[in-house]
Amino acid sequence: MSDLTRRARELDSADELADKRKEFVLDEVVYLDGNSLGALPVAVPGRLEDVVRRQWGELRIRSWDESGWWTAPERIGDRIAPLVGAGPGQIVVGDSTSVNVLKAVVGAVRLAGEDRDEIVVDATTFPTDGYIAESAARLTGRTLRPVTPAEVPAALSDRTAAVLLNHVDYRTGRLHDLPALTAVVHAAGAIAVWDLCHSAGALPVGLDEHGVDLAVGCTYKYLNGGPGSPAYLYVRRDHQDRFDSPLPGWNSHAEPFGMRPSYEPAPGALRGRVGTPDILSMFALEAALEVWEGVSVDTVRAKSLALTDFFLECVAAYVPDGTVESLTPLAHEQRGSQIALRCDGADDVMRRLIERGVVGDFRRPDVLRFGFTPLYVGFEDVERAARVLGEVLDS
Amino acid sequence: MSDLTRRARELDSADELADKRKEFVLDEVVYLDGNSLGALPVAVPGRLEDVVRRQWGELRIRSWDESGWWTAPERIGDRIAPLVGAGPGQIVVGDSTSVNVLKAVVGAVRLAGEDRDEIVVDATTFPTDGYIAESAARLTGRTLRPVTPAEVPAALSDRTAAVLLNHVDYRTGRLHDLPALTAVVHAAGAIAVWDLCHSAGALPVGLDEHGVDLAVGCTYKYLNGGPGSPAYLYVRRDHQDRFDSPLPGWNSHAEPFGMRPSYEPAPGALRGRVGTPDILSMFALEAALEVWEGVSVDTVRAKSLALTDFFLECVAAYVPDGTVESLTPLAHEQRGSQIALRCDGADDVMRRLIERGVVGDFRRPDVLRFGFTPLYVGFEDVERAARVLGEVLDS
Numbered sequence: 031m032s033d034l035t036r037r038a039r040e041l042d043s044a045d046e047l048a049d050k051r052k053e054f055v056l057d058e059v060v061y062l063d064g065n066s067l068g069a070l071p072v073a074v075p076g077r078l079e080d081v082v083r084r085q086w087g088e089l090r091i092r093s094w095d096e097s098g099w100w101t102a103p104e105r106i107g108d109r110i111a112p113l114v115g116a117g118p119g120q121i122v123v124g125d126s127t128s129v130n131v132l133k134a135v136v137g138a139v140r141l142a143g144e145d146r147d148e149i150v151v152d153a154t155t156f157p158t159d160g161y162i163a164e165s166a167a168r169l170t171g172r173t174l175r176p177v178t179p180a181e182v183p184a185a186l187s188d189r190t191a192a193v194l195l196n197h198v199d200y201r202t203g204r205l206h207d208l209p210a211l212t213a214v215v216h217a218a219g220a221i222a223v224w225d226l227c228h229s230a231g232a233l234p235v236g237l238d239e240h241g242v243d244l245a246v247g248c249t250y251k252y253l254n255g256g257p258g259s260p261a262y263l264y265v266r267r268d269h270q271d272r273f274d275s276p277l278p279g280w281n282s283h284a285e286p287f288g289m290r291p292s293y294e295p296a297p298g299a300l301r302g303r304v305g306t307p308d309i310l311s312m313f314a315l316e317a318a319l320e321v322w323e324g325v326s327v328d329t330v331r332a333k334s335l336a337l338t339d340f341f342l343e344c345v346a347a348y349v350p351d352g353t354v355e356s357l358t359p360l361a362h363e364q365r366g367s368q369i370a371l372r373c374d375g376a377d378d379v380m381r382r383l384i385e386r387g388v389v390g391d392f393r394r395p396d397v398l399r400f401g402f403t404p405l406y407v408g409f410e411d412v413e414r415a416a417r418v419l420g421e422v423l424d425s
Numbered sequence: 426m427s428d429l430t431r432r433a434r435e436l437d438s439a440d441e442l443a444d445k446r447k448e449f450v451l452d453e454v455v456y457l458d459g460n461s462l463g464a465l466p467v468a469v470p471g472r473l474e475d476v477v478r479r480q481w482g483e484l485r486i487r488s489w490d491e492s493g494w495w496t497a498p499e500r501i502g503d504r505i506a507p508l509v510g511a512g513p514g515q516i517v518v519g520d521s522t523s524v525n526v527l528k529a530v531v532g533a534v535r536l537a538g539e540d541r542d543e544i545v546v547d548a549t550t551f552p553t554d555g556y557i558a559e560s561a562a563r564l565t566g567r568t569l570r571p572v573t574p575a576e577v578p579a580a581l582s583d584r585t586a587a588v589l590l591n592h593v594d595y596r597t598g599r600l601h602d603l604p605a606l607t608a609v610v611h612a613a614g615a616i617a618v619w620d621l622c623h624s625a626g627a628l629p630v631g632l633d634e635h636g637v638d639l640a641v642g643c644t645y646k647y648l649n650g651g652p653g654s655p656a657y658l659y660v661r662r663d664h665q666d667r668f669d670s671p672l673p674g675w676n677s678h679a680e681p682f683g684m685r686p687s688y689e690p691a692p693g694a695l696r697g698r699v700g701t702p703d704i705l706s707m708f709a710l711e712a713a714l715e716v717w718e719g720v721s722v723d724t725v726r727a728k729s730l731a732l733t734d735f736f737l738e739c740v741a742a743y744v745p746d747g748t749v750e751s752l753t754p755l756a757h758e759q760r761g762s763q764i765a766l767r768c769d770g771a772d773d774v775m776r777r778l779i780e781r782g783v784v785g786d787f788r789r790p791d792v793l794r795f796g797f798t799p800l801y802v803g804f805e806d807v808e809r810a811a812r813v814l815g816e817v818l819d820s
Contacts, residue, residue: 055482063486070482075474078705082473086651087450087465091458091786099652126700128674129524136564153686158675158700161688165673169531169564176686201684250701256481257494257704278560279523280553289596289789291548291571293556305521305553306645309652310473311703391486394684 034344034413041340041409047333050405053321054254060411060418062390065228065368065401068254068318077317081310093309102312103281103303109319110253110262113327114226114245115236120264122302123249123312127227127261128158129277130246131194133302134263135166136276138192138221138244141269146191146220150175150182156200159225163194169276179206186218193220197235198228198366201393203358205233205366209240216241227251232367232404233331237264244269252367252403255315263302270298279304321405333404334367341369341400341412348420357397371398373423382422388415429739429808436735436804442728445800448716449649455806455813457785460623460763460796463649463713472712476705488704497707498676498698504714505648505657508722509621509640510631515659517697518644518707522622522656523553524672525641526589528697529658530561531671533587533616533639536664541586541615545570545577551595554620558589564671574601581613588615592630593623593761596788598753600624600761604635611636622646627762627799628726632659639664647762647798650710658697665693674699716800728799729762736764736795736807743815752792766793768818777817783810 042048055070085097094100107121114121125133135149151163153176160176167174177185179195186193193215198205208224215222224245229235231252237245245264249255265273275295280286281303284294295301342356354371373379373396380392390400400415437443450465480492489495502516509516520528530544546558548571555571562569572580574590581588588610593600603619610617619640624630626647632640640659644650660668670690675681676698679689690696737751749766768774768791775787785795795810 055478057483061485067481067486069485070477075477075482078473078477079470082465082470082651082709083450086462087470088452090456090464091462091784093652125520125524126674126703128676128700129520129672132672156675157678157684157686157688160686161673161675161678164688165671169671248701256477257488258701258707259705260703261700276560276564277524277527278556279521280551280556281523283552283556287789289552291552291555293552293559305523305656306643306653308521308655308703308706310654310709311705312653314477314705389486394682 034347038409038413041336045333045408047325047329047404048408050321050325051408054406056406058387060388060415062388062400062402062407062415064403064407065251066391067250067257068252068403069406071254071318071321073317073320074256074314078310078314081313099307099309102309102316103307104299106312106316106319107262107299109316110230110249113322114230114247114264115234116238116264120267120299121262122299123262123315124260124307125304127246127248128162130261130263131159131162131225132166133275133277134223134244134246135163135192135194136170137273138223139166139170139172140274141243141272142191142221146189148173148175148189148191150177150185150190150193152179152195153177154179154199155196155225156227159194159196179211182211183214186214186220188219190218190220192223194223194225196225196228200228201370201397203366203368203370205229205364208235208242212240212242228366232334234327242266249315254318254321256311256318259311259315260308265299265302270301273301275301277304281305281307330404334402335362335365337402337404337407337409337412338365338367338369340409341402341416344413344416345371345419348416350420350423353423354398367404368399368401372396373398379422383418386418386422388418429742433735433804433808436731440728440803442720442724442799443803445716445720446803449801451801453782455783455810457783457795457797457802457810459798459802460646461786462645462652463647463798464801466649466713466716468712468715469651469709473705473709476708494702494704497704497711498702499694501707501711501714502657502694504711505625505644508717509625509642509659510629511633511659515662515694516657517694518655518657518710519698519702520656522641522643523557525656525658526554526557526620527561528670528672529618529639529641530558530587530589531565532660532668533618534561534565534567535669536638536667537586537616541584543568543570543584543586545572545580545585545588547574547590548572549574549594550591550620551622554589554591574606577606578609581609581615583614585613585615587618589618589620591620591623595623596765596792598761598763598765600628600759603630603637607635607637623761627729629722637661644710649713649716651706651713654706654710655703660694660697665696668696670696672699676700676702720800725799729797730757730760732797732799732802732804732807733760733762733764735804736797736811739808739811740766740814743811745815745818748818749793762799763794763796767791768793774817778813781813781817783813
């Protein structure tokens with residue numbers, strides 16, 4: 031047994047999250063793509079069957095009350111809240127991340143007031159955030175200013191209305207400094223909007239602690255909600271009564287069943303709701319979130335860093351010199367829960383890895399992306415992934 | 426046996442859609458609320474279990490290709506198309522109705538051009554359409570002009586950019602004249618947007634035939650897609666290359682996996698997509714749509730009118746004089762697939778009906794609303810519903 035294999039076993043034995051793996055449906059594959067689609071939690075199929083057969087099939091419309099359908103967006107939002115450092119009553123679940131980006135950016139511009147005419151956006155962002163921010167700028171008569179995260183402080187001025195940033199870069203896995211960037215945005219009198227897609231469920235976010243104004247995130251990566259499960263919107267408590275959504279659907283009305291011709295927004299986080307919630311996807315998510323019972327995000331973060339450290343160590347040991355280069359920073363405070371390796375012929379390399387039971391994904395033009403979900407990835411998985419990568423690159 | 430009971434049996438025996446009832450999970454209740462939430466199709470639970478356990482649980486991300494997840498919005502759109510008289514390639518499924526109303530109304534204003542500054546909206550509409558139309562007006566710098574459907578022709582002018590109308594009124598069940606209203610909107614040089622929530626699956630719509638520009642609809646009423654199942658957007662073929670969405674998410678990009686910083690819209694109906702589709706809800710809908718195999722919408726419409734005619738006849742026979750008054754027009758060409766009865770104490774009356782196994786719904790302030798889904802409601806159901814209503818109002 032090699033030294034790395036022995037170390038992997040020891041690390042797995044000492045892993046206080048090791049038992050969590052049993053709460054997911056997994057097989058012999060090393061699944062390092064949970065940052066694209068989280069694995070299926072064991073609790074989901076049974077829950078969904080009950081929702082379909084009994085709640086929909088037997089109770090039908092009575093379920094809007096009796097099965098808690100109507101209140102699902104805010105109830106599930108409160109379930110996500112502790113994972114991102116938010117107190118209750120500030121998150122609602124529903125719609126896609128893109129739709130929530132529109133709500134958040136337009137809402138942020140309106141919070142910032144009439145005299146601020148620029149929206150700053152991370153130019154390296156996952157593209158949809160940039161496209162939607164551009165649409166938000168056009169719809170509100172503002173100018174969009176794309177800059178790299180490092181350029182954000184210098185780009186801010188009394189013209190800045192809102193700044194849309196990613197907590198973790200989807201491609202490189204770089205973790206941005208949310209507390210510091212939020213503070214400089216606030217110092218400029220602007221509104222900070224954070225996209226948490228690649229951080230929520232993998233590391234502490236601290237929305238309340240750091241005074242983040244608005245945030246959005248998906249639930250199908252580290253939160254394991256299922257393919258296309260609904261996203262969420264956080265509106266800081268003290269902004270809620272001025273939050274002015276571009277999507278004032280009937281679900282966000284103060285009296286939704288009043289069927290009134292004029293719109294009057296509900297108090298609180300409910301204001302982020304729009305139309306009828308998609309109950310099947312939402313209840314699958316709710317069941318998926320039960321795996322977090324008794325789990326501390328700090329423990330998850332510690333294991334995530336140990337996993338990515340160990341992966342880099344194994345890659346250094348197994349992979350031929352000069353064949354890969356990590357795009358993900360070595361410094362812990364700049365690292366998300368993924369490792370992105372630049373590699374010639376990455377597309378083909380990933381195909382061969384997958385054939386050999388190691389699943390990551392390829393991002394153009396030349397990136398191998400490996401996501402580490404601490405709830406179900408172990409150290410032996412990590413060692414095996416690096417070993418197979420070494421074999422593929424050796425051949 | 427009374428004459429009406431005998432007639433009901435005869436009508437059921439002659440009903441060529443009678444066998445369709447077996448394709449739904451139903452019990453001894455008379456379910457006349459399919460215009461709020463359609464009953465569960467038998468095919469759905471098994472399909473959803475496969476999507477969850479095999480496609481998500483075993484194939485995981487491979488399902489985006491191998492299980493047809495990625496192409497679901499346009500594939501399911503094409504499945505809805507014949508039900509609303511649309512050729513293929515013009516409908517995409519996804520997001521809520523409210524979100525699609527924003528896409529359609531902003532898109533319509535942009536199609537109409539800079540020099541048209543008014544949006545006309547049905548003042549009696551389901552409220553969310555009015556709220557979202559108001560938001561669309563604000564976001565595009567237009568003025569919102571709410572008028573009753575009867576006032577639409579007189580309200581149109583060369584200032585009119587877009588007109589948002591309901592095919593069937595959610596409260597009264599009145600069917601509006603889509604061909605004639607679309608024609609007057611076009612004569613004024615404006616864009617016609619129709620909300621089909623209460624007509625699709627219950628009667629012919631004829632989107633292509635009547636030259637409708639844009640349309641939206643939900644799928645959880647007469648299309649039985651399940652609670653909060655995704656809505657759809659129709660963009661007429663010859664408008665597609667100029668359709669300019671306020672929600673240009675990455676799913677509508679010409680090259681979604683190119684991850685390009687600048688947005689370039691996809692050709693065709695795909696332009697109506699936004700973010701990652703909610704696969705669970707979407708595949709439940711796809712299974713639900715299979716009940717339409719071999720069903721003609723004209724047959725459905727004929728049965729719908731026969732059901733509502735017979736219901737009105739039974740109500741006249743069983744219900745004490747002067748206790749109810751139909752808000753739904755008697756003329757077939759003005760009637761959707763529901764009957765709305767004005768009734769003192771309607772809230773309490775509906776509660777007692779439901780206790781006695783007749784499920785409709787109450788709409789404020791004084792309306793009993795009964796929806797007739799021709800695929801699973803029979804004439805004996807109708808007779809029983811009217812009889813129980815008579816007993817409740819007699820007591």
